[in-house]
Amino acid sequence: MMRECEEHGYFRDEYCPVCGxxxxxxxxxxxxxxxxxxxxxxxxHGRFNLKMDDQGFVRIKDIVSKVKENNPRMHWLRPHHIIALADTDSKGRYQVSGDEIRATYGHTIPLDLRLDTDNIPDELYYPTTEEEAEIILEAGLMPSDRSMVHLSLTYDDAFAAGSVRVENPVILAIDTNACFDAGYDIGKAAKTVFLCKQVPAECMRIIYEEELE
Structure with missing residues (x-):
């Protein structure tokens, strides 16, 4: 349920979490x-081929028009519905700038996102399987179904992301300083998601939860 509090803005609940x-x-x-x-x-993914700049921004009004055109049952859609969805997304999947919006990560189309590369944590994490871990540690980490490698802020974030695929994912720790030194910048895309074109094999290792305790 999406609602709007007159004083505190959009929220996803029955009642405003601030004032009730x-x-x-x-x-x-x-x-x-x-x-x-x-x-x-x-x-x-570039669905509907709407005009998109090299950073992935699309005019909100263009999205509204195209959605209504392809789904008449959503005739009620207005720009503020899209802004509300973006503002209340807990994972920070979207960025609104003026009258435009873009996805912050998860792209399968090539873009120049120009992400912030300052204050990147010394270590980030990536979930995989036992079989894939051996290959990655030998050959390095490259994008598969996305245009960029997606790294997680914490071990738990990576484990949760990997659990969508397998019950007990193997977690790789990424030495971000070594990655920068190798010429592969890492940028912050969302609250817990960081992007990199690729990660050299020498910049990562398998990490176990007990090492973090």
Missing amino acids: EEGKFIMNDYELEKLGRTMAGILR
Whole structure:
């Protein structure tokens, strides 16, 4: 459920988490999920071939028009619905700039995202399987189904991401300073997601949870 508090803005709940007011209805859960999937298709994968700049930004009004054109049942859609979805996304999947929006990560299309490379943690993490870990540690880490390698802020973040594929993912620790020294910059894309074109084999190792205790 998406609502808007007059004082505290958009929120995803029955009541404003700050003041407890019910707020104004914006979208139900089904509409929220439907719009989120459509936006991911447009901003991450180039669906509908909307005009997109080299950093991945698309005009919000263009998205509204194209969604309504292809799904008449969403005739109610307005720019503020898209802004509300972006503002309340807990993972920071979207960035709004003026009248444009882009996905911060997950792209399968080549872009020049120009991410912030300052204050990158000394170590980031990547989930994989036992079989793939051996190959990666020998050959290095390259993008597979995405245009960039996606790294996680914490061990737990990586484990959660890897658990979507396998029950007990193997977690690789990435030495970010070594990665920069090798000429592969790492940029912050979202709250817990960092992107890199590739990671050399010598910049990573398998890490176990007990090492972090």
